[in-house]
Amino acid sequence: MSAKPLIFITNDDGYQAKGLRALIDAVKPLGEVLVVAPDGPRSGMSSAITSLQPLRVHRTEENEGLQIYACTGTPVDCVKLGLSELVRRKPDALITGINHGANSAVSVLYSGTMGATMEGCLFKIPSIGFSLDDHSLTADFGDAKKVASIITKEVIGKGLPSGTCLNVNIPKKYKGIRVARQTKGQWVKEFVKSKDGSGKDVFWLTGHFRNEEPDAELTDEWAIRNGYVSVVPTKIDMTDHDYIPEIKKWENLI
Amino acid sequence: MSAKPLIFITNDDGYQAKGLRALIDAVKPLGEVLVVAPDGPRSGMSSAITSLQPLRVHRTEENEGLQIYACTGTPVDCVKLGLSELVRRKPDALITGINHGANSAVSVLYSGTMGATMEGCLFKIPSIGFSLDDHSLTADFGDAKKVASIITKEVIGKGLPSGTCLNVNIPKKYKGIRVARQTKGQWVKEFVKSKDGSGKDVFWLTGHFRNEEPDAELTDEWAIRNGYVSVVPTKIDMTDHDYIPEIKKWENLI
Numbered sequence: 001m002s003a004k005p006l007i008f009i010t011n012d013d014g015y016q017a018k019g020l021r022a023l024i025d026a027v028k029p030l031g032e033v034l035v036v037a038p039d040g041p042r043s044g045m046s047s048a049i050t051s052l053q054p055l056r057v058h059r060t061e062e063n064e065g066l067q068i069y070a071c072t073g074t075p076v077d078c079v080k081l082g083l084s085e086l087v088r089r090k091p092d093a094l095i096t097g098i099n100h101g102a103n104s105a106v107s108v109l110y111s112g113t114m115g116a117t118m119e120g121c122l123f124k125i126p127s128i129g130f131s132l133d134d135h136s137l138t139a140d141f142g143d144a145k146k147v148a149s150i151i152t153k154e155v156i157g158k159g160l161p162s163g164t165c166l167n168v169n170i171p172k173k174y175k176g177i178r179v180a181r182q183t184k185g186q187w188v189k190e191f192v193k194s195k196d197g198s199g200k201d202v203f204w205l206t207g208h209f210r211n212e213e214p215d216a217e218l219t220d221e222w223a224i225r226n227g228y229v230s231v232v233p234t235k236i237d238m239t240d241h242d243y244i245p246e247i248k249k250w251e252n253l254i
Numbered sequence: 255m256s257a258k259p260l261i262f263i264t265n266d267d268g269y270q271a272k273g274l275r276a277l278i279d280a281v282k283p284l285g286e287v288l289v290v291a292p293d294g295p296r297s298g299m300s301s302a303i304t305s306l307q308p309l310r311v312h313r314t315e316e317n318e319g320l321q322i323y324a325c326t327g328t329p330v331d332c333v334k335l336g337l338s339e340l341v342r343r344k345p346d347a348l349i350t351g352i353n354h355g356a357n358s359a360v361s362v363l364y365s366g367t368m369g370a371t372m373e374g375c376l377f378k379i380p381s382i383g384f385s386l387d388d389h390s391l392t393a394d395f396g397d398a399k400k401v402a403s404i405i406t407k408e409v410i411g412k413g414l415p416s417g418t419c420l421n422v423n424i425p426k427k428y429k430g431i432r433v434a435r436q437t438k439g440q441w442v443k444e445f446v447k448s449k450d451g452s453g454k455d456v457f458w459l460t461g462h463f464r465n466e467e468p469d470a471e472l473t474d475e476w477a478i479r480n481g482y483v484s485v486v487p488t489k490i491d492m493t494d495h496d497y498i499p500e501i502k503k504w505e506n507l508i
Contacts (some may be wrong), residue, residue, distance in 0.1 A: 046300035046330075047363045054448070054456035074362070076300075081457055084445050106376060108492055109301045110330070115363075122440040123362060150507050163438070164494045177505045181493040184417070186376040191338050196309070202308035203335055231504060233494040238362055239435040240418045240487040250485060251431045253404050 004065070004154050005031030005092035008120070010078045011099065012042045012112030015060060015070045019098035022141035023130060024066065026148040027095065030156065032065045034091070036082035038112075039070040043101075048074045055081055075116035083123055084165035093156050094120030098128035098144050104131075104169045104220040104230060105183035105209060113166055118236050121165035126155045129168040133224055144154040144170045147177075147229050160233075167232040171224045183221035184212040258319070259285030259346035259410050262374065264332045265353065266296045266366030269314060269324045273352035276395035277384060278320065281349065284410065286319045288345070290336035292366075293324040297355075299366035301373065302328045309335055314322045329370035337377055342505075347410050348374030351384035352398050358423045358474040358484060359437035359463060368421055375419035382420040387478050398424045401431075401483050414487075415464040421486040424479045432482040437475035437485050438466040 007027050009021045015037035024033055036057065050073045061068040069086060071078045079094065096116045103111040113129045120127030128151060132144045147170050160166065167182075190207035211221050223230035257333050261281050265274045269291035278287055290311065304327045315322040323340060335350065350370045357365040367383045374381030382405060386398045401424050414420065421436075444461035453506045474484035 015344065021260050041306070043383070044303040044305055046302045046369065048300045048302040048328075048427065049298040049459060051298050051459045052295070054450070054458050055445075056454070056456055074302075077459070080441075080444050080459065084443075085447075085457065106490065109369075109372060109376075110303050111488065113505065115300065118363060122363075147508070151504075154504065154507065160499060161494070164497055174508070177508050179498050179501050179504060181495060181498065182491050184491070187334075189338075190334050191309075196308070200310070202310055203339065204308050205305045205331070205334065207301060231501065233497040233501065234492045235494040236360065236492075237436050237438070238488045238490075238492060240415070240489040241435060243415060243418055243487040244433050246436065247433050247485065247487065250405075250408065250433060253408065254401070254428070254431050 006089055007031050007033050008082060008091035008097050009033060010037050010075055011117045012038065012045060012075045013100050014038050014040045015068060017100065019100050019132065019141055022145050023098045023148055026145035027086040027152050028066065030153055031092065034087060035068040036071055036078045036086060038075060038078060039072055042074050042112050044110050045074045045112035046110050047076050050074060050077050057081055075112040076119045076141060079116050079119040088093045091125050094125045094127040095130065095152055098148060099131035099140055100139060101135040102131050102133040102169045102224060103129065103167060104224055105185055108167055108182060108234060117165045120237050121163065125133040125160055128152060128155055128168060130168050130170065133169060133171045134168060143174065148186060155240055163236050164233050167234045168216045169220055169224050169230045171227055173227060174229050178223035178230055180218055180220040180223045180230045180232050182232055183219040185210050258344060261285050261287050262336060262345035262348040263287060263289045263328055264291050264350050264370045266292065266299055266329045267354050267382060268292050268294045269322060271354065271500050273395055275505050277402055280399035281406050282320065284407055285346065288341060289322040290325055290332045290340060292332060293326055296328050296366050298364050299328045299369060300364050301330050301369035302459045304328060304331050311335055317371050329366035330373045333373040335371050346382040347406055348379045349384065349406055352395055352402060353385035354393060354411060355389040356387040356423045356478060357383060357421060358478055359439055362421055362436060362488060371419045375417065375490050378416055380414040380424060382409055382447060385423050387425045397428065417490050418487050421488045423474055423478050423484045425481055426430050427481060428483050429481045432477035432484055434474040434477045434484045434486050436470055436486055437473035437508065439464050449456060
């Protein structure tokens with residue numbers, strides 16, 4: 001008898017997040033589920049790791065085929081600690097989310113959801129990050145669950161290439177899937193200046209994304225804005241291989 | 255009269271780090287220098303950003319052609335806040351480091367030094383991260399300064415392609431430069447389990463890098479281990495473009 005697939009889940013909104021529960025519900029019929037998630041919100045933590053403080057972890061829930069652990073670290077810490085200390089076998093998939101808010105375009109760089117996904121990928125586990133394009137407290141994850149279930153099932157069945165994971169962003173209402181690339185652009189007008197209690201200047205991070213290619217159809221931003229789930233295959237090798245020959249001559253600088 | 259080049263500097267070891275001072279010394283002859291660095295160590299912060307707390311910044315030093323600010327945030331916060339609130343013109347280069355310890359191979363994903371470098375790149379500033387392969391308190395940055403000066407000068411003169419920055423790792427003693435790619439591998443044996451003061455389990459992140467391709471000559475790890483400065487052109491577009499056609503058929507899943 002072959003064991004059911006083991007699905008490892010984490011997120012960056014914390015183990016009590018509604019989106020995490022939606023993701024568990026979505027994939028529970030596909031296998032055994034192990035959750036190791038931060039003990040509170042860790043948005044914008046990227047691939048940050050904790051080395052100057054110790055990590056703590058405790059089990060918050062145990063049911064048939066489902067265990068949930070809360071960890072004091074970042075999303076990547078959760079993956080590292082879970083894979084090193086808590087799993088009894090290599091997971092068949094590592095999935096993250098469902099994030100409260102999109103992680104499209106360059107947000108892939110800041111996202112704890114995607115940081116954790118890339119970490120799973122480093123350990124050669126087929127890994128997928130799921131995000132819903134809705135930050136509101138009343139966000140409805142119902143339709144997003146269907147997407148998470150379908151894509152996770154596909155990936156468990158067929159795998160992913162070594163070194164590549166998926167960044168999946170889901171609009172509130174969708175009419176299909178588009179395989180896309182990361183949109184070019186950057187966040188602008190990023191700070192609101194205000195005063196603290198003693199009148200000193202403080203700066204709050206905010207801003208909005210400026211899309212450099214709003215009309216480009218094969219981008220994740222275009223897909224989401226036009227009612228499609230975007231699926232971006234995302235590499236952990238960040239080398240610009242095409243540029244290597246251009247600067248080969250720099251080897252003569254020293 | 256044209257203005258001197260403006261060089262923006264940050265790091266992840268904090269504004270008092272020896273490696274930061276070495277980097278200032280190295281490039282001061284090339285232009286005007288503005289430093290916005292964390293007010294303490296922020297190693298392993300990747301591209302993390304701070305949105306739930308306000309940021310504070312204060313000037314710690316002002317000399318002819320040199321200003322230094324300390325900021326309460328992450329390395330990426332320092333770049334964002336500096337570019338948004340502190341610069342009077344667009345920097346001609348954004349350089350980071352010199353980091354205490356290498357940021358080769360997959361460490362590019364965890365590194366605050368490289369997070370800040372990629373952030374500069376997002377803002378279309380030619381950006382370079384410098385790291386010395388020496389964690390010791392007594393590390394000698396003398397030879398690394400020469401590398402930082404030569405490469406920064408080259409980049410100010412010739413620029414870099416939009417969307418590509420450089421990850422430069424410097425061994426203690428070097429005999430030349432090698433343009434390289436990011437080495438494949440992952441960190442393993444990552445945790446030491448110990449007890450806190452009340453006897454509860456805690457986990458400390460540690461471990462070592464397992465190189466999956468130790469004999470591959472065109473990698474950054476090979477270069478450093480063989481006495482060369484490694485220069486890896488690093489892209490902020492993480493899309494696996496080659497894999498897009500393979501999963502195009504997934505558009506029919508919904």
